[in-house]
Amino acid sequence: MKLMEKPTPVKNEYWLTPRSAYLHIPFCAHHCGYCDFAVTAGKDYLMDLYIEAIVEELRRLSNPQPVETIFLGGGTPSYLSLPQLSRLLVEVNRWLPLLANGEFTIEATPESLSADKIGLLHHHGVNRVSLGVQTFQAPLLQSLDRIHSPEHVDKAIEWLQPTIPNISIDLIFAIPKSTLATWQSDLQTAVRYPIHHISTYGLTYEKGTPLWKQRERGQIDSISEELELEMYQYGIHFLREQGFEHYEISNFAHPEYRCRHNETYWANWAYWGFGVGAARYVQGSRELNTRNTEDYIRKVLAGEDPTFQRETLSPEERARETLAMQLRRADGIDYEQFQFQTGFDARVILQDKIETYLQADLIHCHPKGLALTEKGFFVADTLAVKLAWDS
Ligand code: SF4
Structure with missing residues (x-):
């Protein structure tokens, strides 16, 4: 969407x-x-x-x-x-x-x-x-x-x-x-x-x-x-x-x-990643190295690239992913910081989901934004994806 x-x-x-x-x-x-x-x-x-x-x-x-x-x-x-x-x-x-x-x-x-x-x-x-x-x-x-x-x-x-x-x-x-x-x-x-x-x-x-x-x-x-x-x-x-x-x-x-x-x-800030199976996130591009140790050694020592998956996210995908990741934190989302980091307003991504999940006691609002409740934390993986990606 x-x-x-x-x-x-x-x-x-x-x-x-x-x-x-x-x-x-x-x-x-x-x-x-x-x-x-x-x-x-x-x-x-x-x-x-x-x-x-x-x-x-x-x-x-x-x-x-x-x-x-x-x-x-x-x-x-x-x-x-x-x-x-x-x-x-x-x-x-x-x-x-x-x-x-x-x-x-x-x-x-x-x-x-x-x-x-x-x-x-x-x-x-x-x-x-x-x-x-x-x-x-x-x-x-x-x-x-x-x-x-x-x-x-x-x-x-x-x-x-x-x-x-x-x-x-x-x-x-x-x-x-x-x-x-x-x-x-x-x-x-x-x-x-x-x-x-x-x-x-x-x-x-x-x-x-x-x-x-x-x-x-x-x-x-x-x-x-x-x-x-x-x-x-x-x-x-x-x-x-x-x-x-x-x-x-x-x-x-x-x-x-x-x-x-x-x-x-x-x-959801950038990081380097080295070694077998390591992930890195550099300039908005996600890369994953091969998960096989022998393959990793062989490729790197032969001067080849050990990357086996590469994906460059659009600004909107980055924003949605950032929302899902930041919901893992007890501090949750800070609307102002989120806009500063991604260029998007989290409230526009969340839309009327805020009201639905507030009523289900899965999220709570705080002065700077919103975060998951204890009940929400327990189902955080599915909940964060729904909040960030469902329209
Ligand atoms: S095999 Fe055991 S010690 Fe090694 S990473 Fe897995 S859990 Fe840790």
Whole structure:
């Protein structure tokens, strides 16, 4: 559908030129049964070659590009050896120099960290660690097919705290056989650690994963939607009481500890992306690299382009996409900022949907614009698409 209204000229080019960079390291010690990311397990012999390929992709920037945030995600970037990490981080700092007060995050599994590795990360400018804890219950870790234990979490946080104290943890709720009591216990345990950020995700059964197959065969049952909603809402209320701001559907932070890198995505600003399966959004064009690690290495080292999908959005598509993304934030849409960023008036895109969804208690208005309610957050993916794209 087309908006009749002509956009005002976009005054702010900032959101089209990247100030953030994502690098994907696909290697993991083990492929967890629920995981659908671009992951490579059991092929550690490819690691050195992969680092050479990602360094080559960085070199194609031609000139160093200063950034405000860097996110080394995966996979498990912390699974790389000390020399591999060192080689990678030197090149990341060369091609993507971090601006003053920049944020440099690495994702880590608890069992892959050591005091030496943390020292090396700190030495190369990493100042934030996102730890894949998932649950503190050993039997639930087993049903998630994770290989770490709660003791690994203790040790990792003990090592991190004096060196890289900006720690975030991921938790998963709605795991088969979990109860409201196990979820409450996980949250209570989490807030006893010196951490500043928590991401909570409801377990999803991605088609084709071992976990999905187990459910198909009737070997496990997913928990009820009512209980999942109860867990989600409990998490929001509990973490708020504990001083965490609920700033995005799944994310909670102490004041000044929001994940600035992810805020780039939720604002729908531009970002660089390097590595297998990595996405980038540069000057209004979305690109996606091949999701196959061998293919990525072969292409990049042969001097070819690893991009396998490319799409340039029209200004109106960019505006609608921005609306859907920004609705993930607790702050939602700020009409004035939205117009400044996209050139479109969000109210024209939303039209009479505002009234319909207000009445359904799925959105609420605030002095600057509107945002989803708690009930709206629970169905955010479908709701945001309806609000942004339905006419
Ligand atoms: S460690 Fe993380 S990225 Fe690796 S397989 Fe498990 S869930 Fe996926």
